[in-house]
Amino acid sequence: MTVLTEIAESLQRGEDDRVGHLVRDAIEQQVPALDILNNALLAGMSVIGEQFRLREIFLPDVLLAARAMYAGLDLLKPLLARDGVPRAGRVVLGSVQGDLHDIGKNLVGIMLEGAGFEVIDLGSDVPAKRFVDAAEAHGASVIGVSALLTTTMPVMKAVVELVRARGLNGRLSVIVGGAPVSDAWAREIGADGYGYDAANAVERVRALVK
Amino acid sequence: MRPTLRLLDDGLIDRIVSEARDIVCTLGVEIHNPGLLDMLDAHGARVDKAAARAFLNESIVDRAIASAPAGFKLYDVHGRQTHHFSGDQVHFTPGSAAINILDGETGAIRKPTTADYIRYVKVVSGLPHIASQSTAFIPADVPSRISDSYRLYLSLLYGEKPVVTGAFTIEAFEVMKDLQLAVRGSEQALAEKPLAIFSCCPTAPIKWSDVTSQNVIDCARYSVPVEFVSMPLSGFMSPVTLVGSLVQHTAETLSGVVISQIARPGTPVLWGGSPAIFDIRYETTPMGAIETMMMDCAYSEIGHFLGLPTQAYISLSDAKQLDAQAGLETGMGATLAALSGINSVSGPGMLDFESCQSLEKLVVDNEICGMTKRLVRGIEPRDDFPARPIFEELLREKHLLIAKHTRRHLREEIGFPGPVIDRANHARWLEEGALTLGARARHEVARLVAAYQPSGLSADVTGELTRIMQAEARRHGMDALPERAT
Numbered sequence: 001m002t003v004l005t006e007i008a009e010s011l012q013r014g015e016d017d018r019v020g021h022l023v024r025d026a027i028e029q030q031v032p033a034l035d036i037l038n039n040a041l042l043a044g045m046s047v048i049g050e051q052f053r054l055r056e057i058f059l060p061d062v063l064l065a066a067r068a069m070y071a072g073l074d075l076l077k078p079l080l081a082r083d084g085v086p087r088a089g090r091v092v093l094g095s096v097q098g099d100l101h102d103i104g105k106n107l108v109g110i111m112l113e114g115a116g117f118e119v120i121d122l123g124s125d126v127p128a129k130r131f132v133d134a135a136e137a138h139g140a141s142v143i144g145v146s147a148l149l150t151t152t153m154p155v156m157k158a159v160v161e162l163v164r165a166r167g168l169n170g171r172l173s174v175i176v177g178g179a180p181v182s183d184a185w186a187r188e189i190g191a192d193g194y195g196y197d198a199a200n201a202v203e204r205v206r207a208l209v210k
Numbered sequence: 211m212r213p214t215l216r217l218l219d220d221g222l223i224d225r226i227v228s229e230a231r232d233i234v235c236t237l238g239v240e241i242h243n244p245g246l247l248d249m250l251d252a253h254g255a256r257v258d259k260a261a262a263r264a265f266l267n268e269s270i271v272d273r274a275i276a277s278a279p280a281g282f283k284l285y286d287v288h289g290r291q292t293h294h295f296s297g298d299q300v301h302f303t304p305g306s307a308a309i310n311i312l313d314g315e316t317g318a319i320r321k322p323t324t325a326d327y328i329r330y331v332k333v334v335s336g337l338p339h340i341a342s343q344s345t346a347f348i349p350a351d352v353p354s355r356i357s358d359s360y361r362l363y364l365s366l367l368y369g370e371k372p373v374v375t376g377a378f379t380i381e382a383f384e385v386m387k388d389l390q391l392a393v394r395g396s397e398q399a400l401a402e403k404p405l406a407i408f409s410c411c412p413t414a415p416i417k418w419s420d421v422t423s424q425n426v427i428d429c430a431r432y433s434v435p436v437e438f439v440s441m442p443l444s445g446f447m448s449p450v451t452l453v454g455s456l457v458q459h460t461a462e463t464l465s466g467v468v469i470s471q472i473a474r475p476g477t478p479v480l481w482g483g484s485p486a487i488f489d490i491r492y493e494t495t496p497m498g499a500i501e502t503m504m505m506d507c508a509y510s511e512i513g514h515f516l517g518l519p520t521q522a523y524i525s526l527s528d529a530k531q532l533d534a535q536a537g538l539e540t541g542m543g544a545t546l547a548a549l550s551g552i553n554s555v556s557g558p559g560m561l562d563f564e565s566c567q568s569l570e571k572l573v574v575d576n577e578i579c580g581m582t583k584r585l586v587r588g589i590e591p592r593d594d595f596p597a598r599p600i601f602e603e604l605l606r607e608k609h610l611l612i613a614k615h616t617r618r619h620l621r622e623e624i625g626f627p628g629p630v631i632d633r634a635n636h637a638r639w640l641e642e643g644a645l646t647l648g649a650r651a652r653h654e655v656a657r658l659v660a661a662y663q664p665s666g667l668s669a670d671v672t673g674e675l676t677r678i679m680q681a682e683a684r685r686h687g688m689d690a691l692p693e694r695a696t
């Protein structure tokens with residue numbers, strides 16, 4: 001078994017310490033950082049993602065695997081930055097102004113990170129302007145907006161409108177989700193995507209950054 | 211003897227309460243409301259404003275528990291008493307604040323409208339086992355900023371039963387308070403005869419937002435009863451063990467009692483909640499899970515142990531249709547709730563994790579509530595001893611259909627459900643159209659809507675309600691309220 005397969009398998013078992021050791025070994029063996037990232041860490045996570053999609057494993061298994069991935073990724077980060085390798089993408093995430101519900105949004109964030117995205121989580125009660133300001137400041141390509149109250153859904157529309165008003169559409173996509181939100185609502189307000197659960201949100205974000 | 215369910219013994223309750231007290235005193239309560247932090251400071255709590263945290267102490271907690279009333283009454287729009295939340299009395303109210311409605315005609319799950327809401331009030335007005343209205347769902351044909359106050363407006367305009375409701379913002383409370391004052395006439399009259407209960411939610415773990423904590427304080431200012439709706443999610447936002455989640459629920463609810471009682475000692479409260487397990491397979495919060503119901507019943511025992519009336523989100527279902535799962539989860543929940551003596555049971559009509567109301571389910575659930583109320587009346591001897599005379603009569607007459615004993619006790623012993631419960635024999639069922647439960651429920655909804663009698667509120671009062679609501683709608687950019695809503 002190569003060290004890369006060993007890392008991928010260890011990651012799937014959620015062994016964060018071991019993944020850390022193995023990534024260190026691989027770096028010492030001069031395996032290129034990009035190889036470790038794509039063929040060990042992300043390869044392992046993609047198996048996990050598929051098993052989760054098929055409901056063979058559950059959320060905690062994904063979280064354990066994601067934690068193991070970060071044990072390796074943290075070691076790779078400086079090398080990747082040195083080699084100028086881009087991450088999967090950067091997503092600004094938050095629950096809208098007036099809305100305290102953040103459990104679903106947190107899950108979406110965890111799953112996005114697990115899929116290799118860099119997530120800037122603005123928390124809950126976030127006004128439209130803060131979403132767009134943060135996306136610009138961090139050079140994000142996606143804004144993820146969550147709302148659980150019928151009364152706070154209009155803030156989603158305000159985010160989409162502000163992205164347009166600043167001429168950022170095309171470069172900056174908006175994806176929405178939460179219990180009262182639907183595909184139809186996403187289309188009505190001109191959002192670029194809608195996710196019905198955390199795994200689905202990751203799929204949609206992936207499609208948007210392609 | 212009233213049949214009773216117990217899940218915790220007193221020793222375990224004591225342990226849970228003392229751990230919860232330790233947590234609110236030593237780990238503290240996160241509070242995002244500077245005014246409230248000042249109030250807690252003034253009452254002797256240690257406050258760390260920078261960390262938005264208040265550390266309660268034994269004496270504040272003791273004083274709050276002592277000043278919260280052991281029970282309170284609720285009154286309809288005419289001031290007639292409808293509820294007494296005390297002891298083990300059980301009252302049912304429809305599940306509140308759904309996002310969607312299950313359309314009885316098309317079977318579609320869709321956003322509700324004003325017309326749906328008015329139909330709902332008409333139906334609930336005629337249901338004998340549902341003692342209050344709740345603001346059951348959010349009409350989507352008015353600006354969303356007013357949709358929480360608008361449902362209270364429609365409830366007060368069309369219905370007479372008191373209301374279980376809640377505000378989504380700090381500002382909405384003002385309008386909702388004005389609507390209640392319009393009905394009662396004065397602050398004092400409202401304080402003497404509460405008309406509505408407001409749900410106020412802490413956030414797991416052990417945190418109060420500015421909106422929900424301010425709602426508690428504002429309710430207290432007007433003596434409006436509050437139900438605390440703590441929602442630990444076992445294994446996710448609270449410990450996976452039921453006892454661990456109960457400790458968290460107790461800590462969150464105790465902190466709510468403290469907030470209400472420092473705002474105004476004696477404010478009526480319900481020791482309530484909506485805890486749930488977290489289903490890691492679907493990322494959902496099942497209200498129909500047996501463990502969820504066990505937590506509801508157990509925390510109600512804790513509330514009663516502390517001498518407070520209780521509330522729970524139980525007797526509802528996660529099914530998407532009026533199907534066997536809906537009946538199973540609702541029936542089981544209502545039965546357990548009644549056996550536990552939960553004083554205010556929120557749930558009837560509700561589907562899909564508290565997000566979808568169904569009028570057809572509501573009329574079925576009304577029968578469930580009726581049956582559970584019968585259950586807790588228990589089995590009592592009436593004219594049963596000595597037993598020999600009635601048996602002599604039976605042997606002599608060959609039946610007891612028209613016996614005095616039967617005529618005297620028939621209605622008090624046996625409850626006959628409405629037409630949604632099928633008790634016809636097969637041939638008669640066929641002859642009457644072989645109706646499914648769904649069809650019978652649709653007919654019953656239509657019957658209740660047709661039988662509805664307009665509320666007896668005076669034109670002065672309804673005019674004032676409409677003036678308040680219209681002003682609020684205009685403030686949010688809507689010139690005229692939807693038709694039939696004035």
Ligand code: B1M
Nearest residue numbers: 100101102103104144145146149150177178195197307376
């Ligand atoms: C960016 O792209 C994406 C993509 C996908 C995205 C996404 C973003 N965001 C979510 N998704 C999707 O992926 C997630 C993972 O699968 C999913 O996220 P969800 O959030 O749907 O799922 C979570 C994993 C689990 N689900 C949840 O966490 C929500 C469950 C329910 C029961 C719920 C909870 C737990 C809470 N609540 Co509240 N709460 C309810 C909820 C009922 C329901 N059916 O949704 C709902 C939403 N709440 C409601 C209400 C009324 C309220 N709540 C309130 C408070 C709370 C708690 C604090 C107690 C707690 C939230 C704790 C927290 N930290 O978030 C108050 C809100 C105050 C405010 N201003 O925000 C208050 C106003 C009650 C009050 N009067 O105080 C109702 C909404 C009514 C309406 N029509 O708008 C409600 C439907 C329950 C009810 N019937 O009363 C998907 O939607």
